[in-house]
Amino acid sequence: MKTRKSMLGIVAAYISVSTLPVNAQSSGDDQYEEPIIFCWPKDSGELTGFTGSRVMDPQKAQQFRGSTTFNAVTLLDNGPSQSHVDLVFVGDGYTEDELDRFRNEVDFAIEKLFNAEPFKSYKSLFNIHRIDVVSNESGVDNDPTFGIEKDTALDMGFWCNGIPRALCSDTLVTRAIAESYFEADQIIAIGNSSTRGGAASTGQNVAHASGTLSTMADVMIHELGHTLGQLADEYSTGGPADYPGIDPHQINVTILELDDMMDQETKWSNWVGESFPGFDGLVGSWEGARYSQFGIYRPSINSRMRSSYRNFNMPSVEKLVMQFHIPFDGIASPTIFEFNEFEGHDTNIPVVYNHPTWQDLTVVWKLDQEPIGDGAMNEFRACEYQLQPGRHLVTIAAVDETPWVRDQWQIEQLLTFHRHWWIDIETYPSDANADGQINYFDISFYINAFTSSDPAADLAEPKGVFDVQDVLMFVDRFADSCGS
Numbered sequence: 001m002k003t004r005k006s007m008l009g010i011v012a013a014y015i016s017v018s019t020l021p022v023n024a025q026s027s028g029d030d031q032y033e034e035p036i037i038f039c040w041p042k043d044s045g046e047l048t049g050f051t052g053s054r055v056m057d058p059q060k061a062q063q064f065r066g067s068t069t070f071n072a073v074t075l076l077d078n079g080p081s082q083s084h085v086d087l088v089f090v091g092d093g094y095t096e097d098e099l100d101r102f103r104n105e106v107d108f109a110i111e112k113l114f115n116a117e118p119f120k121s122y123k124s125l126f127n128i129h130r131i132d133v134v135s136n137e138s139g140v141d142n143d144p145t146f147g148i149e150k151d152t153a154l155d156m157g158f159w160c161n162g163i164p165r166a167l168c169s170d171t172l173v174t175r176a177i178a179e180s181y182f183e184a185d186q187i188i189a190i191g192n193s194s195t196r197g198g199a200a201s202t203g204q205n206v207a208h209a210s211g212t213l214s215t216m217a218d219v220m221i222h223e224l225g226h227t228l229g230q231l232a233d234e235y236s237t238g239g240p241a242d243y244p245g246i247d248p249h250q251i252n253v254t255i256l257e258l259d260d261m262m263d264q265e266t267k268w269s270n271w272v273g274e275s276f277p278g279f280d281g282l283v284g285s286w287e288g289a290r291y292s293q294f295g296i297y298r299p300s301i302n303s304r305m306r307s308s309y310r311n312f313n314m315p316s317v318e319k320l321v322m323q324f325h326i327p328f329d330g331i332a333s334p335t336i337f338e339f340n341e342f343e344g345h346d347t348n349i350p351v352v353y354n355h356p357t358w359q360d361l362t363v364v365w366k367l368d369q370e371p372i373g374d375g376a377m378n379e380f381r382a383c384e385y386q387l388q389p390g391r392h393l394v395t396i397a398a399v400d401e402t403p404w405v406r407d408q409w410q411i412e413q414l415l416t417f418h419r420h421w422w423i424d425i426e427t428y429p430s431d432a433n434a435d436g437q438i439n440y441f442d443i444s445f446y447i448n449a450f451t452s453s454d455p456a457a458d459l460a461e462p463k464g465v466f467d468v469q470d471v472l473m474f475v476d477r478f479a480d481s482c483g484s
């Protein structure tokens, strides 16, 4: 086997194996301004809130970097962090004596998360970690009333940016702690509180929820819709009656009327008229979304991005599933970094797949552009294919054929996993004359090649010498090309 790595493969790996983005912004000088969605459930279960930003001092987070004084555990390990979505739970306002309750609350949140689609069908794409952050005092700031101050590790509190139900942490400290222990694609910060509240830091990918509230998991999943799914709120309160802006970048809201959206084949045009069991709503176009009543539309009457206790609608499910696949690699081994050039009839390439919880990937193998084997094939054995002298290309394409993603470009980019290998063959296979049959004519062909010193007839070491060893090797290969 050759040991040269393919530069193309390495470059492709850097492009395709990426972590979920952390959208850091600098407000200049030594301050950090992060985008954040203040968002919480009302008594009725409807959600309300709006988007804004917060300015923080990055210096404070420095002292937490690299610190590993807290107990930290991995609760769900599905594989390497670089090819999975890593969720890290941290708590704030829990004293040492309250950590057992925090652990129970995290267990409850995980159970609820993986009972909710599309997380349930994609559980195998996630790793889950928990850090038992210990605070000096119990509870969080301004809880239950404004003015109460608590000395806690993540400085979590209500009245974030002057909004009573906005529950935020110092997200730079939160991320610094999480990253000291784990790769943290997404962080879930649980406050020791039974007050309704929440917020999603889309700058640091931190979802906030109150831990001792029975609705905690529901809030958490909604906030993950913002941070992991990059989804907009679909409720129509909290902002001006008429939507004032340009078309938002989020896929689940638009200022386009239905006909225009369909004509432009944008946003959720792939889903209009569809209704999937287990998901929210017949997909169409309803006015009122993203904090305004008029001039902006949402895909379904109700959904998890509009109210508590609902499911996601299909456009949101599609976006979430695509986001899950950003770090995911459906081929666990060989990795995209491993050698992709081989030599000889004895080349074997075993393949190990990762796959979603709901179903195996659909796999297509090709040899020199022609399909081979069946989808379940997990090893390529060159000896089975009578490869003639020359260079051969073996490719594999493994795709997640979920009905929940319809965007063809994204299916190719995110939901399909590729590998390719080159195999150099210098000597004749048992089907020496390449007529598709192994018979007397191959022996005759080989003897002719041998007597005319055709380099491809020089099967045995040392190279350049034509002797009985070459003939014996051909007879061996003739009897059983795989030597089994």
Ligand SMILES: [Zn+2]
Pocket: 037, 038, 039, 040, 047, 049, 222, 223, 226, 232, 233
């Ligand atoms: Zn929200």
